[in-house]
Amino acid sequence: MKWYQLPLGPLQTNCYILSNDAQECIIFDPGEEAAKIIQYIQTKKLNPLAVLLTHAHFDHIGALDEVRDFFEIPAYIHEKEAKWLLDPALNGSQLFMAGELVRLKPAEKILANEQELKIGSFSFKLFETPGHSPGSVSYYLEEKGLIFSGDVLFKESIGRTDLPGGNHDQLMKSIHKQLLTLPEDTIVLSGHGPVTTIIDEMESNPFLNGF
Incomplete structure (x- = not known):
C-alpha cells in the first residue's frame, strides 16, 4: 500500500491519495486544483x-x-458537518474566499460514531477528533501505521480553534485521547505541512507540553 501527498491551493492543503496493490485508491481532502x-x-x-x-x-x-463527478465515486463526511458542504457561511468560504463561495452537493455517505470503516479492501478505524471543527474525524490505517488527521495535529503545531465550532479544550482532548495513544511510530498525515510521527510530536510539539 502506498500514499502520496499533494499540497493544493494557496493554503497548500494536503490532499492524500492512498493506493493498494490492486491499483485501487482512496482520495482524502481534495481541497483545490482538481485537475x-x-x-x-x-x-x-x-x-x-x-x-x-x-x-x-x-x-x-x-x-x-x-x-467525485469525474470518477463517479461517493464522498464521506461526518454528520455534524454534512450541511457545511452546502453552506459558505459554515465552511468558511464566505469569510475567507473573497466572493469565491464554496457550495457543493450533499455527501453520499454520512458518518456517525466511531467505527470500522471498510471501503473495498481498505479498512480504517474512524476516530471522532473534534476541536478544530465539530465534525473533524481522523482515519487510522492500523495495518500500515498511518493516520490521516486533517487539521487536528500538525508537525510541532495543532489546529486552530478560533473558527465557528472550534474548541481548544476539546481539540486537546482529541489529540491526547485519540492520537497520542497510538503506537509511537505511527505516521501522521496532516492537513497542512510536512508529515510527522506520534513520537516526534510527543517529544517536540510545544502545544502539547504541560497539557
Missing part, C-alpha cells in the same frame, strides 16, 4: 473508490464535486 488530482490518478492508472473528508472547511473540500 492535478485527476492527472495524478490517471497517470498512475489508479481506480478511485471514494473521497474521505476529514472535515468540511473550504480549503479541504473545494475540488470535491469536480473530482
Whole structure:
C-alpha cells in the first residue's frame, strides 16, 4: 500500500491519495486544483473508490464535486458537518474566499460514531477528533501505521480553534485521547505541512507540553 501527498491551493492543503496493490485508491481532502488530482490518478492508472473528508472547511473540500463527478465515486463526511458542504457561511468560504463561495452537493455517505470503516479492501478505524471543527474525524490505517488527521495535529503545531465550532479544550482532548495513544511510530498525515510521527510530536510539539 502506498500514499502520496499533494499540497493544493494557496493554503497548500494536503490532499492524500492512498493506493493498494490492486491499483485501487482512496482520495482524502481534495481541497483545490482538481485537475492535478485527476492527472495524478490517471497517470498512475489508479481506480478511485471514494473521497474521505476529514472535515468540511473550504480549503479541504473545494475540488470535491469536480473530482467525485469525474470518477463517479461517493464522498464521506461526518454528520455534524454534512450541511457545511452546502453552506459558505459554515465552511468558511464566505469569510475567507473573497466572493469565491464554496457550495457543493450533499455527501453520499454520512458518518456517525466511531467505527470500522471498510471501503473495498481498505479498512480504517474512524476516530471522532473534534476541536478544530465539530465534525473533524481522523482515519487510522492500523495495518500500515498511518493516520490521516486533517487539521487536528500538525508537525510541532495543532489546529486552530478560533473558527465557528472550534474548541481548544476539546481539540486537546482529541489529540491526547485519540492520537497520542497510538503506537509511537505511527505516521501522521496532516492537513497542512510536512508529515510527522506520534513520537516526534510527543517529544517536540510545544502545544502539547504541560497539557
